[in-house]
Amino acid sequence: MPMRCDTDGAGDRTLVGDQTASVRCVVASLLALGMTIAVTAYTAYGVANGEQRAERPCAAYGEQRAALLKDLVPHTVSNVTLPAVGGQDSFEPQHIFLVRHGEFKNWSSVMRNNRPLTPCGITQAAHTTDWLLNRSLTVGSIEHIVTSPFARALQTALPLAKMLNKTLKVDHLLSEDRLSYGPFRAFNSLEDLQTVEALREVEEKWDLSYGSFPIPTPENCTLYHVRAALGGEMLRKRFPPSSGNVAVFTHGTPAFSLAYALCYGSSGTDEDLQGFIEHQNPIAPAGLIEVVRDNYGRCMTVSQTQNIGAERSRCGHTEQWKCDFKDCPKWYWKYSVERPCTC
Numbered sequence: 001m002p003m004r005c006d007t008d009g010a011g012d013r014t015l016v017g018d019q020t021a022s023v024r025c026v027v028a029s030l031l032a033l034g035m036t037i038a039v040t041a042y043t044a045y046g047v048a049n050g051e052q053r054a055e056r057p058c059a060a061y062g063e064q065r066a067a068l069l070k071d072l073v074p075h076t077v078s079n080v081t082l083p084a085v086g087g088q089d090s091f092e093p094q095h096i097f098l099v100r101h102g103e104f105k106n107w108s109s110v111m112r113n114n115r116p117l118t119p120c121g122i123t124q125a126a127h128t129t130d131w132l133l134n135r136s137l138t139v140g141s142i143e144h145i146v147t148s149p150f151a152r153a154l155q156t157a158l159p160l161a162k163m164l165n166k167t168l169k170v171d172h173l174l175s176e177d178r179l180s181y182g183p184f185r186a187f188n189s190l191e192d193l194q195t196v197e198a199l200r201e202v203e204e205k206w207d208l209s210y211g212s213f214p215i216p217t218p219e220n221c222t223l224y225h226v227r228a229a230l231g232g233e234m235l236r237k238r239f240p241p242s243s244g245n246v247a248v249f250t251h252g253t254p255a256f257s258l259a260y261a262l263c264y265g266s267s268g269t270d271e272d273l274q275g276f277i278e279h280q281n282p283i284a285p286a287g288l289i290e291v292v293r294d295n296y297g298r299c300m301t302v303s304q305t306q307n308i309g310a311e312r313s314r315c316g317h318t319e320q321w322k323c324d325f326k327d328c329p330k331w332y333w334k335y336s337v338e339r340p341c342t343c
Contacts, residue, residue, distance in 0.1 A: 110188055123313045124310060128286040144166070145247050157247070161205045176253075259291055284318070289302065
């Protein structure tokens, strides 16, 4: 179930009697391709008498965040087709496929919040893999597979990695949003045999040369907004258009956020965000959004949400989902006007 955006990362209500919980700043350093990004973030503080937690920034957080995001998205882009620019014939446009994981197990799983796929989720992943392979015959081969560290995303990415004989580049910036903690129990021998075998195969495909720094948790809306921007920057820096097409296996909310980051990012306006979210259809398990970038890394097109896995498998109980803009403008990206959230 989606969590309320106006609570802390766990979406909880906290009773602290007459005392207010202390504010805790989390500082993390992200090193990628010679780039060091200092991330200063804050967690939420509790309020007495059962009130929901409110967001409270650390000192100078606004200035630090502005400095962090200042240079992201060097070009102002849009989700419409751009006119041709001279000198761009050296290689084909880059296609980035942002894939939501397949359906996963309920809370009875021994792997807790790192729940693996259901049999239906495995079927959905297979259908989406077939679609990606067919799509690559038209737009060019998929050269990189990047995935969230959560088991459900790893399992969804596995069939494509096996078919293409590619490694899995595991990046924490692609993790599920607004959790109180990161993935754990990534491999558990008490799971069903199919899951145990799949995760064993994931270990064989794991790209040990690809480094990724864990994200700060618990994650609230502000922390998630910073992480979404860093995720877009990671994809731009680590996978430039010249590196070829990329399949990114992530989660429902990050799939929308990353598409927006690649095509608007910090250059986008509130109106851009509203137009983008209202245009996109909800995303189902193993659904995807396709972003096309030109030779200079500018966004050319963003596809409508394509729910291939769910439509072709016709199984499972997880419905397609999207947080409507009117229900929570800041769910996917920072929004300038503070409004209550009901997602």
